[in-house]
Amino acid sequence: MPFADASGNYADKTIKCSRCHQEFTFTVGEQKFFDEKDLKFPPGKCKNCRAIAKAEREGTKPDQVPAHKEFWGGDDEVGNRRERGNRR
Numbered sequence: 711m712p713f714a715d716a717s718g719n720y721a722d723k724t725i726k727c728s729r730c731h732q733e734f735t736f737t738v739g740e741q742k743f744f745d746e747k748d749l750k751f752p753p754g755k756c757k758n759c760r761a762i763a764k765a766e767r768e769g770t771k772p773d774q775v776p777a778h779k780e781f782w783g784g785d786d787e788v789g790n791r792r793e794r795g796n797r798r
């Protein structure tokens with residue numbers, strides 16, 4: 711449980727976004743999600759900037775990003791790689 715403390719408890723963490731430099735909350739729920747997915751590192755960007763960065767990578771505009779894709783998880787990126795692979 712990399713995001714839990716030594717007693718296995720979670721607490722909201724405040725992280726400064728590397729893109730817009732706003733502080734955002736890495737919530738308990740998100741930390742548990744990261745642990746479930748075995749993601750070792752906390753997000754470096756706030757939710758908004760991650761959505762924008764992802765949209766730029768995918769060539770879509772941020773307002774076209776479906777709500778579920780704004781969630782932190784790496785699953786979408788893995789899925790997208792798989793889709794691209796199948797198309798070839």
Ligand SMILES: [Zn+2]
Pocket residue numbers: 727728729730731732755756757758759760
């Ligand atoms: Zn940001």
